[in-house]
Amino acid sequence: MGAGIQVTGLNAWYGTNHTLHDVNLNMPANNATALIGPSGCGKSTFVRCLNRMHETNPIAKVTGKVLIADMDIYSDLSAVEVRRRVGMVFQRPNPFPTMSIYDNVASGLRLNGFNNRRVLDEVVERSLVNAALFDEVKDDLKKKSGASLSGGQQQRLCIARALAVDPEVLLMDEPASALDPVSTAKIEDLIFQLKSQYTIVIVTHNMQQAARVAENTGFFLSGKMIEFDATHKIFTNPSDKRTEDYITGRFG
Amino acid sequence: MATSVYKTSAYNRISRQVWDHSATALAMLSTLLVVTPLVAIFVYLIYKGASSLNLAFFTQIPKPVGESGGGMANAIFGSALLLAIGSLLGVPIGISGGIFLAEFGRGGRLANAVRFTADVLNGVPSIVMGIAVYSLIVLPQKHFSAFSGGVALGIMMVPTITRTTEEMLLMVPHSIREAALGLGLPNWRSVLSITLRTASPGVITGCMLAFARVAGETAPLLFTAFGNQFWSANLDQPIAALPLQIFVYAISPYDEWHRLAWAGALVLIVLIVVSVALVRFVTSRGVLKGAS
Numbered sequence: 001m002g003a004g005i006q007v008t009g010l011n012a013w014y015g016t017n018h019t020l021h022d023v024n025l026n027m028p029a030n031n032a033t034a035l036i037g038p039s040g041c042g043k044s045t046f047v048r049c050l051n052r053m054h055e056t057n058p059i060a061k062v063t064g065k066v067l068i069a070d071m072d073i074y075s076d077l078s079a080v081e082v083r084r085r086v087g088m089v090f091q092r093p094n095p096f097p098t099m100s101i102y103d104n105v106a107s108g109l110r111l112n113g114f115n116n117r118r119v120l121d122e123v124v125e126r127s128l129v130n131a132a133l134f135d136e137v138k139d140d141l142k143k144k145s146g147a148s149l150s151g152g153q154q155q156r157l158c159i160a161r162a163l164a165v166d167p168e169v170l171l172m173d174e175p176a177s178a179l180d181p182v183s184t185a186k187i188e189d190l191i192f193q194l195k196s197q198y199t200i201v202i203v204t205h206n207m208q209q210a211a212r213v214a215e216n217t218g219f220f221l222s223g224k225m226i227e228f229d230a231t232h233k234i235f236t237n238p239s240d241k242r243t244e245d246y247i248t249g250r251f252g
Numbered sequence: 253m254a255t256s257v258y259k260t261s262a263y264n265r266i267s268r269q270v271w272d273h274s275a276t277a278l279a280m281l282s283t284l285l286v287v288t289p290l291v292a293i294f295v296y297l298i299y300k301g302a303s304s305l306n307l308a309f310f311t312q313i314p315k316p317v318g319e320s321g322g323g324m325a326n327a328i329f330g331s332a333l334l335l336a337i338g339s340l341l342g343v344p345i346g347i348s349g350g351i352f353l354a355e356f357g358r359g360g361r362l363a364n365a366v367r368f369t370a371d372v373l374n375g376v377p378s379i380v381m382g383i384a385v386y387s388l389i390v391l392p393q394k395h396f397s398a399f400s401g402g403v404a405l406g407i408m409m410v411p412t413i414t415r416t417t418e419e420m421l422l423m424v425p426h427s428i429r430e431a432a433l434g435l436g437l438p439n440w441r442s443v444l445s446i447t448l449r450t451a452s453p454g455v456i457t458g459c460m461l462a463f464a465r466v467a468g469e470t471a472p473l474l475f476t477a478f479g480n481q482f483w484s485a486n487l488d489q490p491i492a493a494l495p496l497q498i499f500v501y502a503i504s505p506y507d508e509w510h511r512l513a514w515a516g517a518l519v520l521i522v523l524i525v526v527s528v529a530l531v532r533f534v535t536s537r538g539v540l541k542g543a544s
Contacts, residue, residue, distance in 0.1 A: 080437070
């Protein structure tokens with residue numbers, strides 16, 4: 001099941017560069033939340049704060065509170081525990097190049113010491129089915145490298161890999177921006193289905209995509225969250241002038 | 253209509269083709285220049301050494317001066333043993349050092365010191381390495397030994413392996429590390445099972461380079477393994493080695509020994525090529541279709 005996310009007073013820095021200013025946000029469980037805004041507005045930094053990937057950069061700093069399933073991820077859990085509960089799909093597909101398709105999907109469990117063959121087989125198949133990739137690769141699971149798939153397939157493989165560790169939240173940082181329209185449509189269908197089991201946070205530059213997949217949308221500008229509301233409200237009747245300017249293409 | 257910046261006159265087309273062909277020819281010539289010495293050495297060794305190769309060469313130990321025949325069986329075994337000790341010491345230490353430099357010490361003062369030391373160590377003449385091990389191990393023990401020879405070879409392998417491991421790990425894209433951390437793997441697990449595994453073809457090449465380099469070393473063994481005309485598998489006793497035996501035979505005044513030295517050199521080169529090829533074969537069997 002997905003978990004709700006409550007963010008209060010989140011600030012983030014890269015060195016002396018203050019990239020997120022006092023973000024407050026409430027994302028309900030089992031919903032998709034889209035984050036939009038021009039490049040460099042802090043939306044990627046924001047999602048990287050939700051699974052503590054932000055702090056893997058040695059000059060990065062973060063303050064504020066993030067509750068996932070009512071647990072403070074910065075004080076109640078270790079970074080490793082957080083990342084097991086909060087999966088992430090990156091902008092560019094990044095399968096492990098030396099591993100087979102099967103090993104890629106099994107990697108999260110296996111490398112955490114889980115080795116039951118029968119259960120692994122089940123998890124790998126279920127994850128690939130959930131990522132809408134199983135039918136395309138079922139004959140080459142252990143024969144082909146993850147890197148031999150097409151870009152769109154690789155991205156779905158990365159989604160399957162993230163699903164295999166059974167997270168409560170799935171963060172997607174522009175998951176379709178490096179893909180063609182057909183692959184993009186597949187990923188969007190997938191997000192639509194995954195919502196019933198996971199809480200999804202998706203960063204996107206594509207406003208139609210946000211409108212298609214997300215219940216709620218947040219608009220970021222210069223490190224601040226300008227507006228957060230139901231997606232149809234953001235796109236039809238935004239309360240803030242800057243949101244309106246952005247979605248109508250007047251800047252950004 | 254805008255005029256193209258690319259001139260398309262016949263003169264230009266021909267001059268482009270001339271450039272193209274001459275560049276290709278130059279590249280081929282350079283390749284030839286690189287390959288020629290290796291082939292020449294190999295052919296010359298076969299010409300000089302192959303006639304002295306027989307079963308006895310691989311099964312017998314050297315005969316005393318004046319008796320004909322005999323072989324280098326003990327030296328072949330000795331070299332294998334010395335290289336095994338050297339690799340057992342040099343490969344784990346070298347790879348660990350490379351992991352430290354690339355993954356944990358990045359930019360730190362200790363890492364810079366280690367990197368500098370490795371580079372200097374790489375340039376230290378091998379005979380100096382032999383003397384160092386002589387004073388560290390042979391002198392306190394008061395006798396030459398196979399163990400000290402293996403240590404000398406191992407120390408010589410470390411800097412090469414450390415630096416290539418570091419380079420190869422740094423070539424692994426950042427996105428791969430992020431993927432591993434994003435799955436909730438602890439950093440050490442991510443480094444060992446993902447980053448090192450992704451870099452493994454290059455790391456193995458580095459190990460093989462170091463191995464091939466020390467396999468032919470003579471100088472560091474002069475003060476440590478010392479050489480031995482008889483069978484020995486005792487780590488605490490002097491032991492024969494192919495390069496040492498070749499050295500002794502080559503500077504001797506006897507024609508028969510000269511021939512045996514050529515045969516020994518041929519065997520040494522073949523052993524190095526075979527072991528490198530074997531490691532490549534074994535480590536490439538797990539590689540999957542389409543893996544980069």
